[in-house]
Amino acid sequence: MRVRVATTALGITAALLAVPACSTDTTGSTHRTSSSRTGKPTEAAQEPPALSSATLESRLLDPRDLGSGYLPKPERPAQHDDVTVIGCPALNELGGGAATGGTLAFPHKAKADFTYGGSSSEISEELYSDSVKKLSDGIGRIFDAMTGCPAYQVVSGGTPVDVTSQELPAPSVGGDERWSLLLTFIAGGRSTVVKQTAIRDGSLLLVLAGSPALVDRHLDKALAKATATS
Helix, strand or coil, X not given: CEEEEECCCHHHHCCEEEEECCCCCCCCCCCCCCCCEECCCCCXXXXXXXXXXXXXXXXXXXXXXXXXXXXXXXXXXXXXXXXXXXXXXXXXXXXXXXXXXXXXXXXXXXEXXXXXXXCCCEXXXXXXXXXXXXXXXXXXXXXXXXXXXXXXXXXEXXXXXXXXXXXXXXXXXXXXXXXXXXXXXXXXXXXXXXXXXXXXXXXXXXXXXXXXXXXXXXXXXXXXXXXXXX
């Protein structure tokens, strides 16, 4: 059985995460505290141009980049369940769209999802492009909302899911701004841990999320490919 839950973090923020009800990635502790962000927008002599969705698509990781054992995950049908966030006014202020589905509201975007080794381990990559200020403000606002509420509950389709967040050191892998956090989803006595890291490099925003080990393993490669100019 799989339980669909909504979160408001990054690109997955607006998407419905699938939490395996019999996940082996369980923890006995509750994650606390708030966001990790480094860098800030700088005044550039010339604003870097936004990239088209087609260009972003070509810069996504593919199974050849990831290596053996990774399979593309079919896109999930859009979910229309009513979603209620309890115990976090900041998330409610983002509006229903941030909690119920879709991707972040930037004009240029691309996304890829993968499963690994036939297990419940997954990794998702999202690329966005817009002006520096819009990217920085948009993703910063979401991270601030998520980490401003270290513990809250989401009810989606009648299923209650407890969510906790933990601050992580932002990765030192390049880019102009970086954010990272760990989310724990608890439903039916089972827990699933998801790491989410976002990096803004000029007019490009990379969001990598999924099993913590997979995010750590592929972050450098994802950023290198996403920011390649040739």
